Amino acid sequence: xxxxxxxxxxxxxxxxxxxxxxxxxxxxxxxxxxxxxxxxxxxxxxxxxxxxxxxxxxxxxxxxxxxxxxxxxxxxxxxxxxxxxxxxxxxxxxxxxxxxxx
Amino acid sequence: xxxxxxxxxxxxxxxxxxxxxxxxxxxxxxxxxxxxxxxxxxxxxxxxxxxxxxxxxxxxxxxxxxxxxxxxxxxxxxxxxxxxxxxxxxxxxxxxxxxxxxxxxxxxxxxxxxxxxxxxxxxxxxxxxxxxxxxxxxxxxxxxxxxxxxxxxxxxxxxxx
Amino acid sequence: xxxxxxxxxxxxxxxxxxxxxxxxxxxxxxxxxxxxxxxxxxxxxxxxxxxxxxxxxxxxxxxxxxxxxxxxxxxxxxxxxxxxxxxxxxxxxxxxxxxxxxxxxxxxxxxx
Numbered sequence: 001x002x003x004x005x006x007x008x009x010x011x012x013x014x015x016x017x018x019x020x021x022x023x024x025x026x027x028x029x030x031x032x033x034x035x036x037x038x039x040x041x042x043x044x045x046x047x048x049x050x051x052x053x054x055x056x057x058x059x060x061x062x063x064x065x066x067x068x069x070x071x072x073x074x075x076x077x078x079x080x081x082x083x084x085x086x087x088x089x090x091x092x093x094x095x096x097x098x099x100x101x102x
Numbered sequence: 103x104x105x106x107x108x109x110x111x112x113x114x115x116x117x118x119x120x121x122x123x124x125x126x127x128x129x130x131x132x133x134x135x136x137x138x139x140x141x142x143x144x145x146x147x148x149x150x151x152x153x154x155x156x157x158x159x160x161x162x163x164x165x166x167x168x169x170x171x172x173x174x175x176x177x178x179x180x181x182x183x184x185x186x187x188x189x190x191x192x193x194x195x196x197x198x199x200x201x202x203x204x205x206x207x208x209x210x211x212x213x214x215x216x217x218x219x220x221x222x223x224x225x226x227x228x229x230x231x232x233x234x235x236x237x238x239x240x241x242x243x244x245x246x247x248x249x250x251x252x253x254x255x256x257x258x259x260x261x262x263x
Numbered sequence: 264x265x266x267x268x269x270x271x272x273x274x275x276x277x278x279x280x281x282x283x284x285x286x287x288x289x290x291x292x293x294x295x296x297x298x299x300x301x302x303x304x305x306x307x308x309x310x311x312x313x314x315x316x317x318x319x320x321x322x323x324x325x326x327x328x329x330x331x332x333x334x335x336x337x338x339x340x341x342x343x344x345x346x347x348x349x350x351x352x353x354x355x356x357x358x359x360x361x362x363x364x365x366x367x368x369x370x371x372x373x374x375x
Contacts, residue, residue: 006324009276013317016283020290020309027293027302035356036299042348043293043306049337050286050317054279057321065333066120072337076344083355120336122329172315179285179312182304186292193301218346221307226353236353238304 010058017054021047038082045075110140158206163258170254175220182221185239196240199232200225200248202255209259216251223248271323278320286313303353310345314338 024047028040049068056064113136121128185191200217204210214225217235223244227234237244285308292305318338322331 006272006276009279013279013283016287020283020287023287023290023294027290033299033356035352035359036302038355039299039302039306039352040293042352043290043309046310046314046341046345047286047290049341050282050314053321053334053337054317057324062325062330062333065330065337069333069337069340072340072344076348079348080351083351087355087358119329119332175311175315179308182292182308183285183288183312186288186295186305186308191295193296195300214350215343215346218307218349219311219342221304221311224303224307224353225350226357234357236300236303238301 007058010054013054014051014058017047017051021051034086038079038086041082042075042079045071045079049075106140106144109143110136113139158259159208160258167254167258171216171219174251178220178222181239193238194240195236195238197226197234197236198240198245199229200235200245200252201232202252204252204256204259206259209255212258213252213255216255217248275320275324278316278323282313282316282318282320285309285316289313299356300353303349307349310341310349314341314345 021044024040024044028037028044031037031040049072052064052068052071056062056068114132117132117136118124118129121132185193202210202213204213210228214228214233217223217225217233222238224236225233226236235248289305289307289309289312292308293302296302296305315338318334322334325331325334
């Protein structure tokens with residue numbers, strides 16, 4: 001009993017995380033403004049990190065945690081890049097310098 | 103130079119703890135890549151007008167602050183959970199100014215991050231001597247709570263040159 | 264010894280389930296709240312409470328080894344970047360002129 005119990009717990013956690021991801025996706029689809037969508041994307045990334053971690057524990061392969069760490073890194077950079085693009089309309093720093101001089 | 107060597111050793115320890123393999127080839131690759139990374143960073147420091155970041159925090163006070171902020175996060179999580187689950191969400195949004203007294207950039211960053219990390223308050227804008235904070239369930243007691251947090255963050259900040 | 268192990272496992276399971284419930288509450292909040300500024304706070308519940316409880320539960324479950332270190336690393340990283348990206352989104356919205364609406368202030372009265 002006590003050996004199958006962890007799998008059961010992780011399965012429940014996985015299902016709950018999956019439902020949460022779907023709810024966030026609904027907000028991503030409905031979101032009236034751009035910033036709602038960026039917020040949902042960021043939140044979805046956090047959910048994905050947790051999802052990958054729990055999946056690794058469920059399948060007894062904790063190597064998945066490396067992928068989760070990598071996904072957290074990429075998610076942060078992606079959010080900042082999207083926001084920077086929408087504020088300055090460029091990813092590089094040429095336009096920012098011009099704006100600061102104004 | 104000493105800082106570069108310490109950084110390389112730290113990066114190598116990180117490599118070893120992340121991989122957990124102690125074959126000669128893997129360890130050799132780890133040593134090589136940490137030295138390569140430190141070399142690139144040194145080159146970047148020479149190329150740009152990069153000011154080195156000085157971390158000056160009191161260790162014991164920082165640990166105490168970590169425990170305090172964790173408890174604070176769990177408490178305010180409970181508050182926001184009640185708001186979300188209540189049928190008529192009695193939210194009362196407000197945007198107000200919170201003065202800060204930290205001298206260094208690092209201290210201000212820790213304070214702003216702590217404000218955002220506790221659910222219910224989010225730091226929106228940084229001005230000369232105050233943050234603009236947005237609160238979900240605003241009550242007059244919030245000013246006192248944030249002033250207490252400000253005091254605690256100032257306490258863990260070491261002497262600033 | 265075996266009894267102690269069982270107790271820690273029970274605590275770990277409780278923390279994992281509580282963390283998942285916290286995550287789903289955050290997602291539910293981001294769906295239910297009326298405007299952008301309140302949705303920011305709902306996402307913050309997931310970012311702080313859910314992450315703490317889930318990672319703590321998984322760390323207790325796995326015992327003390329390299330996996331715990333990786334979980335700690337993920338937690339520390341999410342703790343630094345989560346507020347930063349939250350702040351970035353809020354600041355970008357403020358700069359673009361999305362002021363918090365006065366409509367939802369004092370809507371229910373002064374019981375808050």
